[in-house]
Amino acid sequence: MTSRAQTNTIKTSIRAEDPDDGIKSAVAKRIKEMRGGLGLTASQVAKKLKISREAFTHIETGRNGISAVSLWKLAALFHCDIQDFFPKVPDGFQLTKVDIKKVAQEDEKAVEWAKKLFADK
Numbered sequence: 870m871t872s873r874a875q876t877n878t879i880k881t882s883i884r885a886e887d888p889d890d891g892i893k894s895a896v897a898k899r900i901k902e903m904r905g906g907l908g909l910t911a912s913q914v915a916k917k918l919k920i921s922r923e924a925f926t927h928i929e930t931g932r933n934g935i936s937a938v939s940l941w942k943l944a945a946l947f948h949c950d951i952q953d954f955f956p957k958v959p960d961g962f963q964l965t966k967v968d969i970k971k972v973a974q975e976d977e978k979a980v981e982w983a984k985k986l987f988a989d990k
Contacts, residue, residue: 888982895956897931903947917946
C-alpha cells in the first residue's frame with residue numbers, strides 16, 4: 870500500500886519542471902562548470918563577489934538566484950560573455966518549428982522552457 874507521503878512524492882516528480890526553476894538550475898550548473906574549469910574555489914569566487922561562500926554555494930546549487938550585477942561580475946571574472954551563463958533561446962517570442970530545431974540542437978531543456986513560457990494560453 871502506498872502512503873500519502875509517497876503518493877505526494879510521486880505526483881511531484883511527475884509534474885513538469887517549472888521553467889523559472891529550470892532556467893535558474895541551468896544557470897547555476899553553468900556557473901559551477903565554468904568556475905571548476907578555471908580551477909577556482911567557491912570561496913575564491915565568493916570573495917570576489919563580496920558574498921559568503923555559503924551564499925555562493927546556494928547560487929551554484931540553484932537554491933538561490935543570482936543578481937544581474939553578480940552575474941556581470943562573474944562574466945568579468947571568468948572572462949566570458951554574460952550570455953554564456955544562459956541556455957540558448959531563439960530571438961522573439963513566437964517559436965517556429967525551425968527555431969525549435971535550432972534550439973534543440975543546443976539544449977533540449979531550453980526548448981521545453983521556451984514552449985512553456987511563450988505558449989499561447
